[in-house]
Amino acid sequence: MGSTENLENQSLLIEALEAFLGSRIGVVEATRLICSACFALRQDNNPLFTPFIGINSETHIFSVGPARELWAHEALVRYDQERAFQEQNFNAFATRSAIALLAWARAQEF
Numbered sequence: 695m696g697s698t699e700n701l702e703n704q705s706l707l708i709e710a711l712e713a714f715l716g717s718r719i720g721v722v723e724a725t726r727l728i729c730s731a732c733f734a735l736r737q738d739n740n741p742l743f744t745p746f747i748g749i750n751s752e753t754h755i756f757s758v759g760p761a762r763e764l765w766a767h768e769a770l771v772r773y774d775q776e777r778a779f780q781e782q783n784f785n786a787f788a789t790r791s792a793i794a795l796l797a798w799a800r801a802q803e804f
Contacts, residue, residue, distance in 0.1 A: 700735060700804035707731035711796040714788070721781040721788045723758045725749045728795070735804065742798050745791035749784050753777070 707728060714724035729750045732743040756777040757765050765773075 697804070703731050703734040704799060704802060704804050707735070707799050708796065711792050711799065715792055715796065720777075721749065721784045722753045722756050722777055724788070724792070725753065726758060728792075742791070742795045745787060746795075749788060753780050753784075756780070 710719070710724050710727035710731065713719045714721070719727075725746045728743065728746045732738055732740070732746070737743055738747075756773055757770065762770060
């Protein structure tokens, strides 16, 4: 049986993966949540997380969530165009990776 914190992080990981696979959140937002869970669960050497760490490295400049409220409208418009392009570029790869990671995450007992 795992710690409460690990179980919460596992649940957040599963929720993020399901939201991404259900098209409720995009690649960039999902990647941020997945990477956060990866490090919280001490899985940074787990190869199933590697695709998301790479995507995060390529997309870290894009604002998501409440932080968007702090950005200038003009900057958001400019970056949103680039983010849409990157999300389209990474979508198929991220989807395949998310399916594998979700299967793994559901099978774990932290």
